[in-house]
Amino acid sequence: MDDYAESVLSVVERIPSGRVMTYGGIAEFLGAGGPRQVGTVMSRYGGGVPWHRVVNASGRVVPGHEQEALRRLRAEGTPLRGDRVDLRLAAWWPDGPLVASGQGK
DNA sequence: TGCATGACTTTCC
DNA sequence: TGGAAAGCCATGC
Numbered sequence: 001m002d003d004y005a006e007s008v009l010s011v012v013e014r015i016p017s018g019r020v021m022t023y024g025g026i027a028e029f030l031g032a033g034g035p036r037q038v039g040t041v042m043s044r045y046g047g048g049v050p051w052h053r054v055v056n057a058s059g060r061v062v063p064g065h066e067q068e069a070l071r072r073l074r075a076e077g078t079p080l081r082g083d084r085v086d087l088r089l090a091a092w093w094p095d096g097p098l099v100a101s102g103q104g105k
Numbered sequence: 106t107g108c109a110t111g112a113c114t115t116t117c118c
Numbered sequence: 119t120g121g122a123a124a125g126c127c128a129t130g131c
Contacts, residue, residue, distance in 0.1 A: 004128090023113055027127090034127045035113040043112050054112080058119075062112050084119075 004033060005041045011094060012042075012049040017076040019092035020053045020085050029094060053078075059085040 011026050023035040023042075030038075035056075042051055042062075052069035055061050059081070061069035070083060079086035 024115095027113090036111060036126075037113090037128055039112040040128075041112090046112075051112080056112080057114055064112080081119085 001045060002041075004030070004037065005045050007032075008038050008041045009045055009049045012046070012051065012054055014094055015050060015053040015092055018078050018090070020055050020073070020078060020087070020090045021092055022055060022057050022087070024057055025091070025093065026054070055085050055087070057087075059087045059090075061085065 007030050008026060011021070011029060015021050023038040026038045027033055027035050038054075042054060046054070046062075050072075051062060052065070052072045060066075060083075061073070066083065070080065073085065074080055079089035
């Protein structure tokens with residue numbers, strides 16, 4: 001478990017229900033590495049966090065677990081559009097470094 | 106040190 | 119948003 005991985009998982013854990021975050025968004029928020037690294041970390045340590053709240057820039061969910069992710073997102077009330085996530089409404093961004101209260105602006 | 110690989114992104118049509 | 123092509127970053131062998 002690297003420090004980078006922990007940071008990524010921390011951000012994912014702060015994603016509120018009904019909201020999602022893109023790999024690029026997480027990478028940008030951390031200000032380190034790139035989207036691919038975030039994806040790699042999720043593939044290895046994403047088992048302990050709401051990974052279904054992490055999608056790519058196209059709004060597509062995790063490959064291999066699309067049905068599973070969509071099922072959970074739908075249960076949380078995430079704005080879905082068929083098999084894709086409506087990023088325009090679901091896209092979320094952390095307010096502070098450790099503040100999990102403040103949500104969408 | 107160098108090449109291949111991967112839960113990706115951005116640009117163009 | 120949707121598909122195709124090129125580019126980026128870090129890791130593994």
